[in-house]
Amino acid sequence: MSLAEMIEEMAKGARNASRQLRGVERAKKDNALELMAIKLLEKQEDIIKENQTDLSAAKQAGLSDAMIDRLTLNPEVITSMAEGLREVIALPDPVGEVTGMWKRPNGLLVGRVRIPLGVIGFIYESRPNVTVDAASLCLKSGNAVILKGGSEAIHSNLMLSSLLGEALKEAGLPQESIQVIPSTDRDAVKFLIGLEDDLDIIIPRGGEGLIRFVTSHSRVPVLKHYKGVCHVYVDKDADQKAAIDICVNAKLQRPGVCNAMETMLVHEDIAETFLPAVADRFRQDGVEIRGCQRTVKLIPETIPAVESDWPAEFLDLILAVKIVSSMDEALDHIEKYSSKHTEAIITNDYTRSQRFLSEVDSSVVLVNASTRFNDGNQLGLGAEIGINTSKLHAFGPMGLEELTTTKFIVYGQGQIRS
Amino acid sequence: MSLAEMIEEMAKGARNASRQLRGVERAKKDNALELMAIKLLEKQEDIIKENQTDLSAAKQAGLSDAMIDRLTLNPEVITSMAEGLREVIALPDPVGEVTGMWKRPNGLLVGRVRIPLGVIGFIYESRPNVTVDAASLCLKSGNAVILKGGSEAIHSNLMLSSLLGEALKEAGLPQESIQVIPSTDRDAVKFLIGLEDDLDIIIPRGGEGLIRFVTSHSRVPVLKHYKGVCHVYVDKDADQKAAIDICVNAKLQRPGVCNAMETMLVHEDIAETFLPAVADRFRQDGVEIRGCQRTVKLIPETIPAVESDWPAEFLDLILAVKIVSSMDEALDHIEKYSSKHTEAIITNDYTRSQRFLSEVDSSVVLVNASTRFNDGNQLGLGAEIGINTSKLHAFGPMGLEELTTTKFIVYGQGQIRS
Numbered sequence: 001m002s003l004a005e006m007i008e009e010m011a012k013g014a015r016n017a018s019r020q021l022r023g024v025e026r027a028k029k030d031n032a033l034e035l036m037a038i039k040l041l042e043k044q045e046d047i048i049k050e051n052q053t054d055l056s057a058a059k060q061a062g063l064s065d066a067m068i069d070r071l072t073l074n075p076e077v078i079t080s081m082a083e084g085l086r087e088v089i090a091l092p093d094p095v096g097e098v099t100g101m102w103k104r105p106n107g108l109l110v111g112r113v114r115i116p117l118g119v120i121g122f123i124y125e126s127r128p129n130v131t132v133d134a135a136s137l138c139l140k141s142g143n144a145v146i147l148k149g150g151s152e153a154i155h156s157n158l159m160l161s162s163l164l165g166e167a168l169k170e171a172g173l174p175q176e177s178i179q180v181i182p183s184t185d186r187d188a189v190k191f192l193i194g195l196e197d198d199l200d201i202i203i204p205r206g207g208e209g210l211i212r213f214v215t216s217h218s219r220v221p222v223l224k225h226y227k228g229v230c231h232v233y234v235d236k237d238a239d240q241k242a243a244i245d246i247c248v249n250a251k252l253q254r255p256g257v258c259n260a261m262e263t264m265l266v267h268e269d270i271a272e273t274f275l276p277a278v279a280d281r282f283r284q285d286g287v288e289i290r291g292c293q294r295t296v297k298l299i300p301e302t303i304p305a306v307e308s309d310w311p312a313e314f315l316d317l318i319l320a321v322k323i324v325s326s327m328d329e330a331l332d333h334i335e336k337y338s339s340k341h342t343e344a345i346i347t348n349d350y351t352r353s354q355r356f357l358s359e360v361d362s363s364v365v366l367v368n369a370s371t372r373f374n375d376g377n378q379l380g381l382g383a384e385i386g387i388n389t390s391k392l393h394a395f396g397p398m399g400l401e402e403l404t405t406t407k408f409i410v411y412g413q414g415q416i417r418s
Numbered sequence: 419m420s421l422a423e424m425i426e427e428m429a430k431g432a433r434n435a436s437r438q439l440r441g442v443e444r445a446k447k448d449n450a451l452e453l454m455a456i457k458l459l460e461k462q463e464d465i466i467k468e469n470q471t472d473l474s475a476a477k478q479a480g481l482s483d484a485m486i487d488r489l490t491l492n493p494e495v496i497t498s499m500a501e502g503l504r505e506v507i508a509l510p511d512p513v514g515e516v517t518g519m520w521k522r523p524n525g526l527l528v529g530r531v532r533i534p535l536g537v538i539g540f541i542y543e544s545r546p547n548v549t550v551d552a553a554s555l556c557l558k559s560g561n562a563v564i565l566k567g568g569s570e571a572i573h574s575n576l577m578l579s580s581l582l583g584e585a586l587k588e589a590g591l592p593q594e595s596i597q598v599i600p601s602t603d604r605d606a607v608k609f610l611i612g613l614e615d616d617l618d619i620i621i622p623r624g625g626e627g628l629i630r631f632v633t634s635h636s637r638v639p640v641l642k643h644y645k646g647v648c649h650v651y652v653d654k655d656a657d658q659k660a661a662i663d664i665c666v667n668a669k670l671q672r673p674g675v676c677n678a679m680e681t682m683l684v685h686e687d688i689a690e691t692f693l694p695a696v697a698d699r700f701r702q703d704g705v706e707i708r709g710c711q712r713t714v715k716l717i718p719e720t721i722p723a724v725e726s727d728w729p730a731e732f733l734d735l736i737l738a739v740k741i742v743s744s745m746d747e748a749l750d751h752i753e754k755y756s757s758k759h760t761e762a763i764i765t766n767d768y769t770r771s772q773r774f775l776s777e778v779d780s781s782v783v784l785v786n787a788s789t790r791f792n793d794g795n796q797l798g799l800g801a802e803i804g805i806n807t808s809k810l811h812a813f814g815p816m817g818l819e820e821l822t823t824t825k826f827i828v829y830g831q832g833q834i835r836s
Contacts, residue, residue, distance in 0.1 A: 019753060023776055102798055108787060110797050115779070117809045196633075200809045215614075221639055221810045242832035249834035335437060357827045358441055361533070369526060369830025378835065379528050379826060380520055391535045391618045392639045393811040395823045405813045408797060409775045412787025414660035416667035417796065 003183055007146075007191045011198035013176035014119045014144040020174050021142045022116060026093035029140055032171035033089045036136070037082040039163045044078045050159035051128070058152050070127045071153055081132045088136040091382040094401045095142045098409075109411040114404045116142030118200035121192050122385075123148045123214060125206040128156035134203075135164055135178045137385045141403035144177045146199070148192055150206075151184030158182055193218035201393075203386050208313075223398065225389035227313040228258030228341035230371040233330040233356070235347035236269035242368060243346040244278050249370040250344070252285055256315045258387065259342050259374040263310065263320040265330045268294070271323045275299060287317045294323040310337045327352055331359055338362055340389045342374040363389055363396030421601055425564075425609045429616035431594035432537045432562040438592050439560045440534060444511035447558055450589035451507045454554070455500040457581045462496045468577035469546070476570050488545045489571055499550045506554045509800040512819045513560045527829040532822045534560030536618035539610050540803075541566045541632060543624040546574035552621075553582055553596045555803045559821035562595045564617070566610055568624075569602030576600055611636035619811075621804050626731075641816065643807035645731035646676030646759035648789040651748040651774070653765035654687035660786060661764040662696050667788040668762070670703055674733045676805065677760050677792040681728065681738040683748045686712070689741045693717055705735045712741040728755045745770055749777055756780055758807045760792040781807055781814030 001009070040047070051073040058068055094114050101111035120143050122134045131147055138145035149157040161180035168175050181188050193202055196219035204214040208226050215222050232250055234243045250261035266275055271294070279289060279299045289295070290309045291302035302321070309320045310333070324330045334343055344366040345356040353367045364374040374397060376384025381399030388394055394402035419427070458465070469491040476486055512532050519529035538561050540552045549565055556563035567575040579598035586593050599606050607628075611620055614637035622632040626644050633640050650668055652661045668679035684693055689712070697707060697717045707713070708727045709720040720739070727738045728751070742748045752761055762784040763774040771785045782792040792815060794802025799817030806812055812820035 019779070022779065104796070104798055108791065108797075113775075115813075118779070216637065219634065221808060223810075239832070245834055246832065253835050357531075361437070361440065361536070362825065364826040364828060366828040367830055369828055369833040370835050372835035373526065373828060373830075373833070374826075378522070379526075379828070380522055390639060391823045392641075393823075395533075396826050405809045405811075407780065408782040408792075408814050410782060410784040410787055410791060410797070412785055412791075414657070414663065415787040415791070416663055417671050417788050417790035 003185055003187060004191045006183075007181060007188060008195065008198070010146055010176070010179050010181065011119065011195045014146055014179060015198050017174035017176035018116065018118045018144040021139075021144060021177055024142065024173065028171060028173065029093065029142070030089045032139065032167055032173050033085050033136055035167035035170050036132070036164050037085040039167050040078055040082045040085070040132070040160075043163055044075055047073055047078060047156065047159050047163075050155040053155040054153055061152070063152065067126060067152070071156075073128055073156055077129060081129050084129075084133055085136050088140050088383060091140065091400055093140065094404045099406055106415050107413060108415055111409050112406040113409050114401070115407050117403055117405055118143060119198060120145045120403070121148070121195075121199045121202040121220065122146070123189055123192070123202065123204040123206070123210070125150040125210065126153055128153040128160060130205070131157050131160050131180065132164070134385055135161075137383055137400060137403060139177055141400045143403055145179070146192065147178070147180045148188055149180065154182075154184050189214065190217060193220055196220055205386055221392070223386065223388040223390065223393060225258065225339065225341055225387050227339050228260070229262050229311060229313050229337060229339040230259055230342040231263045231265055231334050231338060232261050232344045232346065232371060233265040233327070233334070234267060234270065234274060235327065235345055235349060235352055236267040237349040237352070238270065238274070238346040239348055240270065240274050240277065243274060244281060246344070246346055246368070246370050247278055248281050248285075250372055251282070251287060251319055253370070253372050255317055258313070259371050260315070261319070261371050262312065262314055263322065263337070265333060266321065266323050267327070267330070268323050268325050271298060275321070275323075282319065285317070287319050289319055289321055291321040292323055295321045298323075313339070327355070331356075334360055341387065342366070342371040344369060344371050363387065421603055421605060422609045424601075425599060425606060426613065426616070428564055428594070428597050428599065429537065429613045432564055432597060433616050435592035435594040436534065436536045436562040439557075439562060439595055442560065442591065446589060446591065447511065447560070448507045450557065450585055450591050451503050451554055453585035453588050454550070454582050455503040457585050458496055458500045458503070458550070458578075461581055462493055465491055465496060465574065465577050465581075466493075468573040471573045472571055479570070481570065485544060485570070489574075491546055491574055495547060499547050502547075502551055503554050506558050506801060509558065509818055511558065512822045517824055524833050525831060526833055529827050530824040531827050532819070533825050535821055535823055536561060537616060538563045538821070539566070539617045539620040539638065540564070541607055541610070541620065541622040541624070541628070543568040543628065544571055546571040546578060548623070549575050549578045549598065550582070552803055553579075555801055555818060555821060557595055559818045561821055563597070564610065565596070565598045566606055567598065572600075572602050607632065608635060611638055614638055623804055639810070641804065641806040641808065641811060643676065643757065643759055643805050645757050646678070647680050647729055647731050647755060647757040648677055648760040649681045649683055649752050649756060650679050650762045650764065650789060651683040651745070651752070652685060652688065652692060653745065653763055653767060653770055654685040655767040655770070656688065656692070656764040657766055658688065658692050658695065661692060662699060664762070664764055664786070664788050665696055666699050666703075668790055669700070669705060669737055671788070671790050673735055676731070677789050678733070679737070679789050680730060680732055681740065681755070683751060684739065684741050685745070685748070686741050686743050689716060693739070693741075700737065703735070705737050707737055707739055709739040710741055713739045716741075731757070745773070749774075752778055759805065760784070760789045762787060762789050781805065
């Protein structure tokens with residue numbers, strides 16, 4: 001069987017499984033998730049052994065320490081994977097919720113009920129714990145999932161999926177509900193995203209290159225974000241102490257992630273006091289500042305920013321800084337360069353806070369809080385399978401509810417259309 | 419300027435317009451819609467004159483009477499277009515609704531607010547009144563729209579869009595909110611659907627060929643249905659008189675549309691009484707029946723169905739009929755052949771009605787009512803821009819609310835992430 005045939009076969013299996021999953025009650029799904037947690041803990045030695053194979057290959061291939069770190073499964077990581085499963089168990093089941101019901105003049109009772117999307121294709125890089133995270137969210141929301149992880153994690157992922165499969169079987173659920181593609185061939189992604197009739201959505205998580213490839217070749221709708229070029233606008237009426245704490249947190253609490261601040265916009269009226277103070281904090285932590293001409297004058301060690309710095313997602317200890325003469329200039333800058341991911345305003349002015357919330361067209365818009373809160377858990381969705389910056393389906397972080405859609409149900413008494 | 423450049427220019431204009439439309443209050447949008455209605459009525463002679471040019475060309479090109487009929491604008495059609503605008507005025511504005519707001523343990527107040535999608539590409543065939551329908555729904559929901567109509571309606575569509583543009587201008591809204599592509603070049607569609615960064619969604623309406631083309635080439639998410647292969651399952655516990663009325667209505671009230679019944683599934687226990695009775699009604703109206711082997715035995719004049727009849731969207735006076743031994747067989751048939759558009763069960767059995775509603779994976783599932791009710795107006799959405807059978811964003815008929823998405827807004831008091 002060719003790779004393409006195998007993946008098509010897996011997709012057919014997933015489609016059948018998804019039909020069975022549609023109507024499965026919560027208790028059965030939760031039971032499967034609990035069995036998964038138990039198996040992960042019981043079989044941690046087997047998992048770690050397979051992970052060692054991946055790690056040896058990775059070291060031989062000369063992968064960076066950061067990559068090796070992300071790839072590593074140890075008792076601590078496995079315990080947190082099991083805890084993650086139990087957190088998903090605790091979340092409500094979105095499937096079956098009737099989100100509204102109304103009576104039409106002709107007596108038809110029309111409602112909308114939440115249903116699973118169906119079959120999800122999930123494409124991701126290195127970290128093998130994502131396999132369990134993604135699989136558990138898909139299962140709880142009644143979806144079948146086909147997972148294509150990074151080739152460097154293949155042994156770990158296959159071991160994990162065989163444990164998940166055992167748990168599904170013991171729980172009386174179809175094993176095809178969760179399948180890892182057992183191949184490191186890069187063509188696997190291409191075949192998977194071509195299966196328009198068998199998959200309902202594709203969620204890619206990884207670098208911009210992977211996501212651009214998936215988006216341009218997919219016949220299946222894709223939920224994704226390319227990058228997070230997040231802005232914090234420090235208004236003239238900002239509480240400067242709070243502004244410093246928020247900007248430092250937004251940049252430094254975890255610089256390599258999509259909701260970290262990449263550009264700071266500062267109103268000219270407070271630039272002379274605020275900028276030197278915040279630059280001092282950034283300097284202590286080794287942040288390189290690339291500033292506009294006015295910033296360069298205020299903070300001597302600033303590197304002059306070039307055009308390509310404004311749309312850049314640095315994911316590093318680099319920050320672009322611009323002084324603006326008005327809120328309009330800040331809004332124009334955000335409109336031009338934002339990736340529609342996350343933007344924040346720091347202000348104590350009521351009118352400007354409302355205007356920022358209303359006019360900024362990003363998936364999460366904050367007043368007086370760090371951009372790092374754009375995260376399903378932090379915002380209260382309970383979990384997150386990814387962040388979507390296309391406007392379609394679910395703009396922003398996606399939790400269990402965002403892995404469902406609604407269908408219309410209609411109760412009639414013989415109505416016909418005239 | 420090349421066609422590609424022109425369309426890109428239009429898309430940039432639409433993007434700018436969409437930024438302005440985001441925050442426009444309802445009264446201003448409704449005023450623009452009212453001015454449009456007034457202009458259509460005042461300028462009907464000009465519209466009819468341009469429409470005559472299209473009609474002459476269509477007649478010379480030998481278009482069918484049905485096509486000519488769909489293309490024709492007369493005072494009656496124009497009046498109903500103006501009435502359609504006033505119906506949209508009466509609908510609530512979905513933009514700005516806060517669909518939920520909650521407080522997090524750290525004090526962050528997190529909400530979801532409804533916002534326009536942004537820029538919509540709308541691709542359709544012949545009927546010029548769709549230009550006004552689609553434009554009004556997009557404007558009311560705060561979206562800019564680029565319309566690409568059928569080449570045979572080009573003069574009518576350009577006349578209509580120039581009137582809509584005048585109304586926008588008088589209402590103080592950007593004229594680029596509604597733009598018709600002034601070209602009959604088929605490449606226009608190709609250029610439009612390639613503009614990933616400037617368009618948020620594409621809605622194609624037309625034949626399956628057009629929609630397949632758009633889906634396979636689009637870089638922008640597409641909301642669409644290929645076809646409607648709608649089933650009615652007549653259960654053994656059906657009220658046979660109601661079943662006949664519903665099946666006749668579902669097939670005959672308008673046979674050429676996507677929510678008409680294409681396959682009727684009949685439980686064997688009632689086939690001997692129900693089938694001859696309903697076949698009699700269909701015979702009177704000239705419906706050709708293509709039946710399974712058991713149907714052929716019961717209704718002598720039946721044409722034996724071939725495999726290709728089961729997934730067929732006839733859009734004509736043709737009906738596929740199958741006798742099933744159980745509800746399971748009916749559900750399996752629907753699972754295999756349905757287009758996920760609309761399915762109905764006719765029964766007085768409570769358990770089976772609930773099972774059908776729960777297990778059938780279609781955008782609208784009905785009990786004891788005609789499939790013809792899958793329509794935004796009929797289901798109470800107030801209006802409809804199309805029906806989506808992809809699971810993404812809005813499964814089923816799409817009204818104003820379905821032309822929006824939600825973003826998160828967060829009110830903080832200096833929170834940072836730890």
